[in-house]
Amino acid sequence: MSDRPITATYRLQLHEGFTFLDARPVVPYLAELGVSHLYLSPVLQAAPGSMHGYDVVDHGVISVDLGGRAGLEALAEAAHAHGLGIVVDVVPNHMAIPEPEHLNPQLWDVLTHGRSSAYAHWFDVDWELCDGRLGLPVLGDTLETVLTAGELTLEPAGGPDGTAVIRYHDHVFPVAPGTAEGDGGTEVATVLSRQHYLLASWRDKDAVLGYRRFFDVDTLIAVRVELDDVFDATHAVLLDLHANGVIDGFRIDHPDGLADPEAYLARLAEVTDGAWVVVEKILVGREQLPTTWATAGSTGYDALSAISTAFAPLTGSHLDATWRALGGDPSLAHTELAAKHQVVTTLLGPEVARLTRRASELSEVQAAIARSTSDNSVREAFETLLSQVEVYRAYLRPGMPPDPLSLERLDTMVEAAIAVRPDLADILGVLRGVLTDVGSDEPATRDLVTRFQQVCGPAMAKAVEDTTFYRYNRLLALNEVGGDPAALDDPGPEHLHSWARHQLQHHPSGLTTLSTHDTKRSEDVRARLLAVAADAPAWDGLWAEVSGLAAEHLVDGPTAYLLFQTMLGAWPIDGERLTAYLVKAMREAKRHTSWNDPDETYERRVLGLAEAGLHSRALTRRIADTVDEHEREIAAITLGAKLLQLTLPGVPDVYQGCESLTLSLVDPDNRRPVDFDVLAVRLADLDAMGAEAASSPALSDAKLLVTATALRLRRDRPELFRPGSTYTPLPSSPDVIAFARGSDDGTDGAVAAIVQTPTAAQAAVVELPEGRWVDALTHQMHHGGPTPTESLGKLPVALLIKEARA
Numbered sequence: 001m002s003d004r005p006i007t008a009t010y011r012l013q014l015h016e017g018f019t020f021l022d023a024r025p026v027v028p029y030l031a032e033l034g035v036s037h038l039y040l041s042p043v044l045q046a047a048p049g050s051m052h053g054y055d056v057v058d059h060g061v062i063s064v065d066l067g068g069r070a071g072l073e074a075l076a077e078a079a080h081a082h083g084l085g086i087v088v089d090v091v092p093n094h095m096a097i098p099e100p101e102h103l104n105p106q107l108w109d110v111l112t113h114g115r116s117s118a119y120a121h122w123f124d125v126d127w128e129l130c131d132g133r134l135g136l137p138v139l140g141d142t143l144e145t146v147l148t149a150g151e152l153t154l155e156p157a158g159g160p161d162g163t164a165v166i167r168y169h170d171h172v173f174p175v176a177p178g179t180a181e182g183d184g185g186t187e188v189a190t191v192l193s194r195q196h197y198l199l200a201s202w203r204d205k206d207a208v209l210g211y212r213r214f215f216d217v218d219t220l221i222a223v224r225v226e227l228d229d230v231f232d233a234t235h236a237v238l239l240d241l242h243a244n245g246v247i248d249g250f251r252i253d254h255p256d257g258l259a260d261p262e263a264y265l266a267r268l269a270e271v272t273d274g275a276w277v278v279v280e281k282i283l284v285g286r287e288q289l290p291t292t293w294a295t296a297g298s299t300g301y302d303a304l305s306a307i308s309t310a311f312a313p314l315t316g317s318h319l320d321a322t323w324r325a326l327g328g329d330p331s332l333a334h335t336e337l338a339a340k341h342q343v344v345t346t347l348l349g350p351e352v353a354r355l356t357r358r359a360s361e362l363s364e365v366q367a368a369i370a371r372s373t374s375d376n377s378v379r380e381a382f383e384t385l386l387s388q389v390e391v392y393r394a395y396l397r398p399g400m401p402p403d404p405l406s407l408e409r410l411d412t413m414v415e416a417a418i419a420v421r422p423d424l425a426d427i428l429g430v431l432r433g434v435l436t437d438v439g440s441d442e443p444a445t446r447d448l449v450t451r452f453q454q455v456c457g458p459a460m461a462k463a464v465e466d467t468t469f470y471r472y473n474r475l476l477a478l479n480e481v482g483g484d485p486a487a488l489d490d491p492g493p494e495h496l497h498s499w500a501r502h503q504l505q506h507h508p509s510g511l512t513t514l515s516t517h518d519t520k521r522s523e524d525v526r527a528r529l530l531a532v533a534a535d536a537p538a539w540d541g542l543w544a545e546v547s548g549l550a551a552e553h554l555v556d557g558p559t560a561y562l563l564f565q566t567m568l569g570a571w572p573i574d575g576e577r578l579t580a581y582l583v584k585a586m587r588e589a590k591r592h593t594s595w596n597d598p599d600e601t602y603e604r605r606v607l608g609l610a611e612a613g614l615h616s617r618a619l620t621r622r623i624a625d626t627v628d629e630h631e632r633e634i635a636a637i638t639l640g641a642k643l644l645q646l647t648l649p650g651v652p653d654v655y656q657g658c659e660s661l662t663l664s665l666v667d668p669d670n671r672r673p674v675d676f677d678v679l680a681v682r683l684a685d686l687d688a689m690g691a692e693a694a695s696s697p698a699l700s701d702a703k704l705l706v707t708a709t710a711l712r713l714r715r716d717r718p719e720l721f722r723p724g725s726t727y728t729p730l731p732s733s734p735d736v737i738a739f740a741r742g743s744d745d746g747t748d749g750a751v752a753a754i755v756q757t758p759t760a761a762q763a764a765v766v767e768l769p770e771g772r773w774v775d776a777l778t779h780q781m782h783h784g785g786p787t788p789t790e791s792l793g794k795l796p797v798a799l800l801i802k803e804a805r806a
Contacts, residue, residue, distance in 0.1 A: 004085040004248060006276050006509065007714045007721070008646075009039035009653045013517060013671050014063075015051045020071035024078045029680040031082035032687075034711025037248060038079055039087045039653060041517065043072055044237070047098040051671060052517065053089070054253065055096035055220060057104040059234040069237075076246045085248035087276070090238060092225045092264065093257035094214040095123075097136075100172035102160045107221065110134065112174040114196025122230050124222040126354055129210035133198040137205040137218065138171060147189055152199075154180065154188050166192065173197065206349035212451075214257065215458045216347040226259040231267060242272055249276035251299060251511075256281070256393045256457035259450050262293055263397075269294035278511050282460070282482045284391050289507060297503070297510015300653060301482025304513055306499040307644050308478055308526065310737060311637050311757065312491030313534035319488060322543065323474040326557030332472055332486055339467035341387040342590060344459055348386075351455045355382050358451060359431065361444045368430040374423075381417070381427045388416040392457040398438050398446040407436060469520060470589035473558055476565045477529035481518050493737045496644070497729045500739070504649035508723035514645050515655040515662070517671065522655075522664040524638055524703075525569035531633040531758055532568060538626050542568060545619040553609040559586065563610055570663045571623045578610050581665045633758035635699050636796040639706050640737070640755035643797045646710035647741060647753040649727055659707040661700035683708060691779040696794050709776050709799060713751065717801075719743040720751050731767040735760035736789055740769060752800040756789050760796075764789040773800040 010030050012023055023038070030038065042053030045061040053063070062069040076086050095104060102108045106119040111134065114120070115127055125134055139146050146152055151168060154175070158165040164175035166188065179194035192199065200208040205218065212222035225231045241247045250268070255261040261279070268277060274294075281289055281298045289298055313319070320330070329335045344352060356379040359365045369377060390413070395406045414432045418425045435452055437445055469479035478485045503510065514523035533539055543564055550560035562585060567573065586593050586603060593599040613619050627634070638661070646652045657664075657674040660682070664670040686693040686705050693705050714721050720741050730738040735757045742750035752773065754766055770784035778793040782800060792798040 004036060004083070005718060005722070006085070006087070006249060006651055007036040007718055008034065008651060008711050009037045009087055009511070010035040011039045011516065011653055011655045012041065013051075013656060014041050014043065014053065014066050015671075016049070016065040018673070019065070020067035020075040024075055026676045027075075027078045027082050027084060029676055029683065031084055032680070032683060033654075033659060033708050034713075034715050035084065035654065036715060037085040037087045038075075039251065040089065042089045042091050042253075044091070047096040047103065051668060054091050055098070056091050056094075057096050057098050059095075060237060062237065069241075072241070073246055086246060087249040087251060088238065088247050089251045089253060090235075091253045092223065092231075092234065093254045094220040094222050097219045097221050099170040102172060102174070108174060111195075111197050112176055114176075121227060122223060124212040124224055126210040126357070129354075129357070130198045130208060133196055135198045135200060135208035135210045136173075137200045137202045137208045139168065139199055139201045142201050142204075143192075143199055146199075152188050152192070154191055156180070164191075166195075168199070173199070206353055209350040210354070212351070212354075212454065214254065215462055216343075222257065224259070225264060231264075235268075235271075239271055242275060249278075252277060252279045252295075254457070255279045257454055259454070260397060261393070262290065265294040276509065282392050282465075284460070284482075285484060287391055288502065289510075290395060291506055295507075295510075297507030297650065299516070300511035300513030300650065301480075301516075302499065303503070303511075303645065303648060303650060304480060304519075305483045305487070306496045307514065307641050307648075308480065308483055308530070309487040309491060310493040310496040310644070311527075311530050311641060312478065312487050313475075313530060314491060314759070315534055315536050315539075316488040316491065318536045319475055319533060319539075322540070323561070326543075326547065326561055328474060328558045328561070329472065332468075332474075335472045336464060336468045337387060339471065339590075340389065340459060340463040341383070343463040343467060344383050344386045347462055348455065348458055351458065352379060352382050352386070355448065355451060355455065358444055358448045359434065362434060362442070362448075364430055364434065365427070368427045371426060377424060377427045378431075380421065381424045381431055384417040384421045384424060385413055385428060385431065386455060386459045387420075388413040389456045389459050392460045393453050394435075394456060396436065396438050396449055396453065398440070398449050400438060402436055402438050410435060466588050467590055470562070470585050471558065471591060473562045473565065475529065475533055476521065476562065476569070477526040477533070480520055480526065481516070496648075496737070497739070500648050500727050504725070504727045508649050508725075510650050511653045512645050512648055512650040513653045513655070514641060515658045515664075515670070516653075517655070517667060519655075519670070520666045521566075521569060522662045522670060523641060523658060524661050525663050525665065527637040527641055528627065528630075528634050528663075529565055529569045531630050531637050532626060534633065534758055535630065538630070542619075542622055542626060545616070545622055546613060549612050549616065549619070550609055553605050553612065555606050555609045556592070559589075559592070559606055560609065563606070563613065566665065567613060567619075568623055568626070570665055571620075571627060573663075575611060575614055577665070577669055578614065579607055581669060582606055582610055584666065631699070632796070635702065636756055636758045636760070638699060639702055639795065639797045640757065642703055642706055643710060643753055643755055643799060644737065646707065646714070647721075647739075647751070647799070649721075649725075652711070652714070654707065654711075660704045679704070694778040694793060694795055702795060705777060706795075706797060706799070713776060713799065713801070717751070730754075730769075733760070733764040733766070733789075736764050736766050738766045750802040752798075752802075754789065754792060754798040754800065756796045760789060762788075762790055768800070769802070771805075772803040774803060775800055 044056045045058040045063045046053045047055040047057055062072050106122050109119050110117045153167050156164045164180050166173045180191050214220035258264050277295050278299050279295050283302045324330045359378055395403050414428050417428050475488050478487050546564040587595045592602045724744040726742045728740045732738045737755040740750050740752045765786050768784045768787050773782045776799045780793055
């Protein structure tokens with residue numbers, strides 16, 4: 001195991017086009033940049049062609065597509081030679097159902113042998129749903145129709161080991177031993193009827209799909225890592241690499257999907273002897289990460305939200321009026337509620353059906369059903385209750401004392417559900433009692449308590465991140481994973497300072513971030529939107545150009561408003577990128593079209609509007625001019641947000657390419673190749689320029705300068721940032737965000753981060769602590785006391801280091 005301190009990470013997106021071998025030449029540049037660890041996307045064997053690695057098919061193999069174990073070890077050796085370590089992304093919640101299915105060996109065995117398989121307990125399957133068979137709703141039509149069309153074929157020796165299989169396009173399903181012989185056994189329909197799985201139409205998933213999924217993704221089946229042997233088997237390779245010093249730390253994907261995140265993290269801490277572990281936890285509003293979890297902290301979406309709120313424009317009332325005038329829903333709460341109801345009653349049908357079946361096994365629920373006048377009272381109660389969910393997990397653990405805050409949240413949900421459906425008050429009250437009966441020894445009760453919480457996460461993620469944030473387009477810069485669009489109504493740095501103090505006290509080694517592989521748009525797109533949104537006339541002028549075109553193409557206001565902000569934020573953008581983004585955004589919004597039922601006529605109108613916008617000289621010139629005219633304001637937020645992220649309490653993560661100006665949109669746009677050679681040359685040039693590097697550089701170079709300077713400071717002076725350091729907001733003018741960091745004894749110097757917001761007046765002042773301070777960016781000298789921010793130099797940010805006393 002390594003003792004390399006984690007001071008900053010750099011996220012690399014690995015896939016067959018950017019492998020361990022491809023990453024090795026990047027290591028020297030990242031060492032020069034100042035990070036301490038490479039932060040790799042999942043490295044275990046994923047499904048063919050995977051561009052992200054979250055669709056694991058074999059936990060026992062380091063991805064051969066990435067270069068195998070030897071490739072990973074060679075990358076780690078190169079990293080170690082430059083003083084860097086390795087952090088990897090771990091996916092404990094689910095595995096892929098690949099095509100062909102035999103690529104997942106454990107699942108293949110379950111499909112072959114059913115409940116008698118040695119791996120049947122690996123997967124979260126409701127075997128009773130289809131009378132002991134695993135329901136697979138993968139067909140394009142009903143089984144009868146597909147059979148009649150001859151799309152299902154029996155291949156006597158088509159399996160990976162020469163056994164019989166049934167093929168459906170790219171799907172390959174095993175034939176259980178002894179089920180393809182005799183009594184007309186060569187007929188596909190007959191053979192299928194004898195298998196341990198049941199094929200059905202994808203439209204019948206509510207009635208057939210009997211396994212827990214990742215969100216609503218049918219091709220990702222949940223894994224039961226709460227079982228000791230499953231944990232051991234799925235983590236063995238990664239833990240061995242950690243024990244041998246190849247891997248230093250772990251990022252845990254979607255812990256809310258696990259049966260018991262707290263127990264999982266405790267187990268991981270035990271077997272890794274307390275390795276650095278962060279969790280991808282979405283915290284809503286002022287929600288805080290449970291202090292009982294054995295984790296260094298979250299992956300940083302809470303930091304992103306706090307920074308965005310600090311830079312939110314003061315034109316909220318004007319933007320709100322514009323949004324209402326173009327037909328947008330004036331209420332964020334109403335938008336979220338409608339989205340949750342839609343998601344719960346449509347996309348999450350199988351999950352709600354399973355909750356209903358489980359609850360209906362309980363005697364108290366059966367009694368409530370008998371009192372009800374509706375045959376669907378339990379399902380409707382769950383749908384109504386889940387539509388009121390406000391956080392990703394209730395944190396109620398069977399066998400453990402209930403957390404008072406969790407009880408309060410559940411009570412709030414129940415009361416809200418009863419207000420919506422008073423006719424369900426009886427059954428909702430009964431469900432409330434069952435869900436809080438964490439001390440029960442009844443297996444069905446304990447299972448229901450756990451399973452209900454596992455559905456809360458998908459309800460929130462699909463309704464908020466993947467629906468509301470594409471519908472409520474008042475200001476897209478705030479519609480970010482873990483973010484809060486309501487921050488427009490209460491902007492300012494107060495929440496940032498409050499968040500920082502809490503982070504320092506409870507999770508000083510958790511990640512901070514501005515961009516990830518999951519963000520809806522990059523930090524620089526958001527910065528541009530925040531800057532221009534503060535200028536109401538400029539914003540209105542651009543919108544007038546787009547709204548006129550929208551009327552010609554019969555496109556509704558909210559969708560056109562999303563297009564307008566996307567073009568502004570990502571400009572310049574070509575038609576291919578813009579089209580791909582808009583199709584995803586429209587279908588995620590689920591207002592006029594969706595992934596399951598696309599409305600091609602509507603989509604053509606919107607894409608026609610996009611094409612017209614790209615070919616409109618008046619619009620494109622106005623966008624370019626607006627960006628140029630707001631260069632100072634855009635730079636203030638771009639550089640300010642980056643400096644804050646890099647100097648706040650926590651461990652900063654830089655997403656690939658985002659050390660420089662990066663105008664990318666949601667995946668897969670944000671996974672485009674990064675030209676590391678160019679970045680390395682630019683960094684070397686900035687280093688050669690010395691103090692002159694800060695003399696009015698291009699924004700892209702200025703961001704690279706700020707990033708490298710802050711990262712190197714964290715690497716070279718870790719005592720100023722590590723746990724036990726201090727965080728002190730500095731008195732300043734309202735339009736300045738400033739704080740000091742220092743070692744706990746105050747004797748080893750201090751660092752101050754000063755950020756001017758776009759509205760900072762020339763008379764803005766910050767009160768520096770006593771002493772002599774030098775700006776690491778410009779090398780200018782300053783003295784303690786009231787300091788005009790205009791004296792800090794041409795950059796809108798300053799990173800001051802206090803000189804040690806002679």
